[in-house]
Amino acid sequence: MNSTTRLTRRYLKATAFLVLFLMAGCSEGREPELYLIPEGYVGSFHIVFNIPSGKPQTYENRARVYDIPEDGVLLIQSNSNPGSISGDKINFYYESEDGNRRQIKGRWTTSLHDTPENRSDDQVYIFGGGIGLIEPVRHCQIYTSDYYVGTKSQALDNVGHFDIYSDQGIDNLPDEIFLEACNNK
The missing domain is CATH 1.20.5 (Single alpha-helices involved in coiled-coils or other helix-helix interfaces)
Incomplete structure (x- = not known):
C-alpha cells in the first residue's frame, strides 16, 4: 500500500x-413538551424548576407534561429541559375540568405592536417562552420558563399579566422552598 x-x-x-x-x-x-392550561385562562404563567417540594414530572406519550395550576405558577421537581427542540414538539392546550383539550396553535415570539389589526385579532396565542434565571433568595438561582396566553389585544392591555416576583408569583412563597432547591444542587 x-x-x-x-x-x-x-x-x-x-x-x-x-x-x-x-x-x-x-x-x-430536549424532551417534547405538553402544556395544559386551565380552560379560559388568560394571563401570565410561570414554571419554576428544580423545586424538591414541587410537583413530580409526569409524561404523556413521551412528552413532559406541564399542568399549569389556576394561579399560573407551577413549581416542579424536574430540571428545565435544556437543549434544542423543533416547534412541533412543543404543544399548548386549554384543558377543561372534564379533561377535554383544545389546542392553542398560535405562537408569538416577536414584538407586539398596538395596531388595529392586532387589536381585532381574536385568535389565542402563546407569547414568550424560553428559559430564564431568577434569584428569589440571595445567592440562590432558580430556572424558570415564563409565558403569556391570550389574544393580542389582551396581551397589549396586560390582562392577567403578573411578574414572577409579584405577590401572585413567588413573593409570598417561603424562602425555605428555594433554599432547599439551592442546597440540593
Whole structure:
C-alpha cells in the first residue's frame, strides 16, 4: 500500500469521525413538551424548576407534561429541559375540568405592536417562552420558563399579566422552598 492510499484512508476516517461527531452534536437534546392550561385562562404563567417540594414530572406519550395550576405558577421537581427542540414538539392546550383539550396553535415570539389589526385579532396565542434565571433568595438561582396566553389585544392591555416576583408569583412563597432547591444542587 503506497503512502497516498494510506493518507487517503486516514483522511476518509477522519472525515467520517467528524461527520458522526457533528451529527451527534446536532441531535435534539430536549424532551417534547405538553402544556395544559386551565380552560379560559388568560394571563401570565410561570414554571419554576428544580423545586424538591414541587410537583413530580409526569409524561404523556413521551412528552413532559406541564399542568399549569389556576394561579399560573407551577413549581416542579424536574430540571428545565435544556437543549434544542423543533416547534412541533412543543404543544399548548386549554384543558377543561372534564379533561377535554383544545389546542392553542398560535405562537408569538416577536414584538407586539398596538395596531388595529392586532387589536381585532381574536385568535389565542402563546407569547414568550424560553428559559430564564431568577434569584428569589440571595445567592440562590432558580430556572424558570415564563409565558403569556391570550389574544393580542389582551396581551397589549396586560390582562392577567403578573411578574414572577409579584405577590401572585413567588413573593409570598417561603424562602425555605428555594433554599432547599439551592442546597440540593
